[in-house]
Amino acid sequence: MANWKKIGAGAGAIAAVAAIGAGTWAYETLETSRSDVADDNVTLATFEANPEAAERGEYVMRMGDCAACHTRGQGEMAGGYEIETPFGKLVSSNITPDTETGIGKMTERDFFNALRQGIGQHGLLYPAMPYTAYAKLTDADMHDLWAYMSTVEPVQNDIDENAGMPFPFNIRLAMAGWDMLFFKNEGFDGDPVADRGRYIVDGAGHCSACHSPRNILGAEQGSAYLHGANVDGWHAPDITSNAAMGVGGTSAEDLARYLGTGTDGVAVASGPMAEAVQHSLQYLTVDDRLAMANYLLSVEDSGAERTAPAKIADSAELAYEVNCSACHGLNGEGIVNAVPAFKGNNALLADPSSLIHVMLNGARAPYTEGARTAAGMPSFAWKMDDAQIASVLDYVRNSWGNQAAAIAPAKVGRMRETLGASQPISALPE
Amino acid sequence: MNRREALFSIGAAAAGAGIAGRASAAELRGVPAATAQTADHMPGPIVRGGDFKVFTDQTDHATLKAVFDRLIPSDDHGPSASEAGVLDFLDAQLAGPYGDGAAYYLEGPLQPGHEEEVMGQKQFLETPRQRYAKGLKALEQYAQDNDGASFAALSPDRIDEILTGMEAGRIDLPGGVFGQAFFELMLQNAREGYLSDPIYGGNRDFAGWTMIGFPGARYDYRAYVDRHNEDLALAPVSLIPSN
Incomplete structure (x- = not known):
């Protein structure tokens, strides 16, 4: 895909x-x-x-x-x-x-x-x-x-x-x-019992279908196995053992918890991953999820590094406080089991497609046995123009220890069109 | 109901904590996964003002401006109502569902004759838009009849005198316009325009919110709730960010 x-x-x-x-x-x-x-x-x-x-x-x-x-x-x-x-x-x-x-x-x-x-x-x-x-x-x-x-x-x-x-x-x-x-x-x-984690990740789980980039003919690139890739307007992040951008800084227990509930207490699944958690991964046994997590933590480091930081606009802090902080916290701490934290959340730092996606069309966390809030992220498409969305995301991606490149407003504009999100009302004719 | 349905129903999910193994999975039903803004929930466009749809008659416009700028005059506290866009606000409101009286029952009384007694106040079959059209003309007529001049040309003191008389119920206007009710309608709308979010045309440059110290459409004050006896200097915020 x-x-x-x-x-x-x-x-x-x-x-x-x-x-x-x-x-x-x-x-x-x-x-x-x-x-x-x-x-x-x-x-x-x-x-x-x-x-x-x-x-x-x-x-x-x-x-x-x-x-x-x-x-x-x-x-x-x-x-x-x-x-x-x-x-x-x-x-x-x-x-x-x-x-x-x-x-x-x-x-x-x-x-x-x-x-x-x-x-x-x-x-x-x-x-x-x-x-x-x-x-x-x-x-x-x-x-x-x-x-x-x-x-x-x-x-x-x-x-x-x-x-x-x-x-x-x-x-x-x-x-x-x-x-x-x-x-x-x-x-x-390998041995599907001894190598249970890899068997699920590479077999039935088909994790790499989204998390590995594909070549020009649409085949997964083995050399970039689980390095992260874009799928249908979402970014499936790096899930290799890389600590700067991937899941390397997470414990196997937390990663397994994410697979089962959609959250490790920091990140919360959205988009296609929320569906994968809700319809598939939460049904797996704790042992299987732990096996998957342990395997992912053993996957060769992607080598990805954080890019140079973006300059934060003066208006972005107030925009964050007014629009985001009520749920995501003034210090990017989120709400455990419900709303993603931005502090210590590597999934934010690579390609910003998923962030732009949820800003434009909103998202809902998976509803699972272990995390039942299924909190909804509202759409900001009607409220913020492309530059405002880029600016507040630059703030999120460059605060609380985060570091990521600036987002081009034109990218937000292209996604707004592709996703069929509304124009901001400031751009509507009277 | 088959086993899967039973498992997935909300009730079973709530009880699921006690079920071991594979039953410890739950799916949410009845809550839409999509949270995108749908067309029927889209707010209207921002009112920029300047282009009047209802107050197109110059005299009506001047009469209303004269009234509003006495209700909220320009002074040390802030700009006047018209300077803050309150006419633009009201024009946009009267051009829409509010002007149509969409929220009002306007079918007429079932037992005519004592509706005022039953309802405890004057009743109108006109929409707000019709009341302004009639009321502003009546104000002008009143000024012409009593002062021999256009209402907008009257002195501030004289306008205050007329408005005060209307408010007190001493002055009714020509053409059967109940003065007190029309005064109340104008006062209400002037306040609304001066103090509503700037996206609706009034409260221009946060004039109203700055005057009363209201910080605007902020979602959450937990960061400030424990800070007492200090000027928080919170800049007013519109529903729609301006930068």
Whole structure:
């Protein structure tokens, strides 16, 4: 989903690679022997799940956060989530066991092929589906997930996933080229029990789908693994062990608490991360979250450094006091478990997209068992112009020990347009 | 209700603390995740003033200015009402729902004849906009009839005399305008304009708030609540930042 513009620039290259077609590469990428462990006779609609397997599978579903894309108000797992890309619109599929419009006719083998290799029942899947990460799922987790999926209520909801994709991007075979270049047809390369944290982070959790930057063709850059990246007008921050910009200064316990509740007592999740916490991570066991945290704290330091500070405008302190301090605190201390602190919050310091995003459109913290306030950040789009938003964010990013570059008002203006946020009323005609 | 629904319902979530394992997850229902400003909650544009929509008649405008600048004259405490934009404020208000009487019941009495007795005060079927249109003309007529001059040309003392008479209920205006009620309406609106947020056109440069020492649209005073007997020198703040 990230860097679609860059992906667009490389669209021609995708086509070129697709044209290479059927080589050894294609064979290695698309051969499905990994799915030999799965049954190829019984369909999902007729499969009788072992209740215990289905229950374990529900947990796998939570880890994978399937619902994030496949449950969007048209029924549980019934699809319909529209993903805007420069190539056109993609719509998430109906993965209920409905035989007509869902995946009810899939066998377990088909299911394995789709999930771990991106080979779907209507052709190759687009890499918006994180099969590059799901490829790491173990056979056991896959069997359980299959069992769970058979217990999902069938919903009739006909979805044409790529109807909004113009030629040539509506040709699913083009993904063969992409897969050949970027998809590793391999399972998890470690012990999924001993390496539990990495197994979840890189596999079902697909953390790098957002937190790793992508190359010009939309593939994650292994060299910048979890260094932080922009996704859909949000910045998924550096979550490597880097202490200046990443999570290196956080304890594993606090990081695990963040995963489970959306807050470590300092930062509070917003945007897509709030959804990931609310719909996925809070369902994981404490041990699993701790394993993830410990693994993240072991990820190689991104090496990111804080940029030179911005000059704070004279008016910014009053603007902060008047507009922000009631919740975020006069000293940037926030409100524990509800409102993010700015002091000691590294997530503020890199790309400011998320900050601008919540200033323009507001945000809501996840509602979790451990942190139930689900506090809302109001929109300031109607109230502040681009320069005022940039100025108050410069203040936040350069106070209480923070240090970050100045934000260009033009960037705020571009995001205001992209996000469809209103103009400030000071700019409205009378 | 299936198990998932039961788990996710708010009630179950509240009780969930006692449930072990996977049940210790909760999702909020019924509270919108989006907090973006929606069109139906957008405030109107800032009133810059100078472009009158209601007080387009020069005489009406001059009459109202003469009244307002006696109610709040320019002096050591601050600028006059008109200097602070109160006419601009009122013009914008009368051009909108307030002027339409949108908040009033204006269908007429069910049992005509004793509505004043029932309600305890004079009742009007006119909207505020209509009351100003009629009242300002009546004031001018009153001045022409009694002084042989335009109302706006009267001396400050004479204007005070008329306004005082209206306030006390001694003076009613031509055309059946109840003087006391019209005076009260003008006084109320002059105060509102002088003391409301500058985004509505009045209280220009925080004239009103500076005069009374009001620090404006600040959200939170916890930083100051323990500071006694000192001049906090809090600059007035508008709902819309000006810089």
